[in-house]
Amino acid sequence: MMPSRVGGSMILVRQLGLRMSSTYSSSVAVVRAVSGAQFNDMLFGSRSSSAASATIVRFLPVRMASTSAATASVGGNDDESSEGKASAAANPSDSNQMTSYWGVAPRRLFKEDGSEWRWSCFRPWDTYMSDTTIDLKKHHAPTVFLDKIAYWMVKLLRVPTDIFFQRRYGCRAMMLETVAAVPGMVGGMLLHLRSLRRFEHSGGWVRALLEEAENERMHLMTFMEVTQPRWYERALVITVQGIFFNAYFVGYLLSPKFAHRVVGYLEEEAIHSYTEFLKELDNGNIENVPAPMIAKDYWRLPPDATLRDVVMVVRADEAHHRDVNHFASVCI
Known part of the structure; x- marks a missing residue:
C-alpha cells in the first residue's frame, strides 16, 4: 500500500x-x-x-x-x-x-597549496610581505612648538600604559592596536569630506590613511588569536578608544599637521614597545608560540612561523606608519 x-x-x-x-x-x-x-x-x-x-x-x-x-x-x-x-x-x-x-x-x-581561503x-x-629591513631608529626631532607639544603629549600618555600593563606585552599590543587603528580612519574620513566639499582630488591620502587603519586592525585581529583580554581590559579599551577618537577628531579639525605628528610619535613608541616584546621572547619570559594562521596568510609567513616572526613584521608596519605620518605632517 x-x-x-x-x-x-x-x-x-x-x-x-x-x-x-x-x-x-x-x-x-x-x-x-x-x-x-x-x-x-x-x-x-x-x-x-x-x-x-x-x-x-x-x-x-x-x-x-x-x-x-x-x-x-x-x-x-x-x-x-x-x-x-x-x-x-x-x-x-x-x-x-x-x-x-x-x-x-x-x-x-584557494591558496597555493590547494587549501580553501578561509578569511x-x-x-x-x-596580502603582502613586510619589509623588515626598514630603519627602526629613525626619529623626528621636534623643532617647532606644535611638534614639541605632540612629542611630550605622547611621552606622558606612555606613563599610565607602562604602569597598567607593565611587562604583559601581549595585552599591551592589543590595547595599542585598538587605538592605533583610529587615526587613519578619522583622517581618511575628514580628508574624504574635504575632497567632496572642495571638488578636488585628495592626492591619494584618503586611500593611504584608510589602508593604514585596515593594517592596524589586522594587527589587532592577529593578537586577539594570541591574547585573550580580561573583562576589565575590554572595558579599558572601550573607554580609551572613546576618549581618543573624539579627541583626535577635534584635533584633526583644528590642525591636521599636529594630528599626524602625534601619530608619528605614537608609532615611534609602538616600535619601542614591540622591541621590548622581542626581548622578552628571546629571553624566554614569553612563550614563542606558533604564529596564528591569519598572520601567516596576511603577511605570507612560512608555515613554521612563530610569534616572534609576527612581532617582527608588525614592528616593520609600525615603522612604515611612522614615516607616513611624519611625512603627512609636512604635506597635508
Whole structure:
C-alpha cells in the first residue's frame, strides 16, 4: 500500500511541475504580447479584463519564485552551487550569513597549496610581505612648538600604559592596536569630506590613511588569536578608544599637521614597545608560540612561523606608519 502511495505522489508532483512551467510560459507570452498601456488597463481597468488581470496576478508569485532562485545561483557554476548547498545543509548557521556586501556568494578561492581561503576580512590580493629591513631608529626631532607639544603629549600618555600593563606585552599590543587603528580612519574620513566639499582630488591620502587603519586592525585581529583580554581590559579599551577618537577628531579639525605628528610619535613608541616584546621572547619570559594562521596568510609567513616572526613584521608596519605620518605632517 505504501509504495503505491509514494508512486502516486511522485506522479502528482511531476504533473504539478509541468503545469506550473507551462502556466508560467503562457503568462510570459501574454505579458510580452500586451503593450504597457494595455497591461495597466488589464490590471487596473474595466471589469471585462478582470479575468485576465486575475490570471496575470496569479502568475506573479511564480515569476518571483523563479527570480529568487536565479539570484541564489549567481556567483558560480552548478557544481559550486551544489557544493554551497551541501555546506549550508551541513552548517545551517552559515546559510543565514551574508557572504559579501553585494548579497551574492563570492567565488571560492584557494591558496597555493590547494587549501580553501578561509578569511572574509581580507582577500589573497590584500596580502603582502613586510619589509623588515626598514630603519627602526629613525626619529623626528621636534623643532617647532606644535611638534614639541605632540612629542611630550605622547611621552606622558606612555606613563599610565607602562604602569597598567607593565611587562604583559601581549595585552599591551592589543590595547595599542585598538587605538592605533583610529587615526587613519578619522583622517581618511575628514580628508574624504574635504575632497567632496572642495571638488578636488585628495592626492591619494584618503586611500593611504584608510589602508593604514585596515593594517592596524589586522594587527589587532592577529593578537586577539594570541591574547585573550580580561573583562576589565575590554572595558579599558572601550573607554580609551572613546576618549581618543573624539579627541583626535577635534584635533584633526583644528590642525591636521599636529594630528599626524602625534601619530608619528605614537608609532615611534609602538616600535619601542614591540622591541621590548622581542626581548622578552628571546629571553624566554614569553612563550614563542606558533604564529596564528591569519598572520601567516596576511603577511605570507612560512608555515613554521612563530610569534616572534609576527612581532617582527608588525614592528616593520609600525615603522612604515611612522614615516607616513611624519611625512603627512609636512604635506597635508
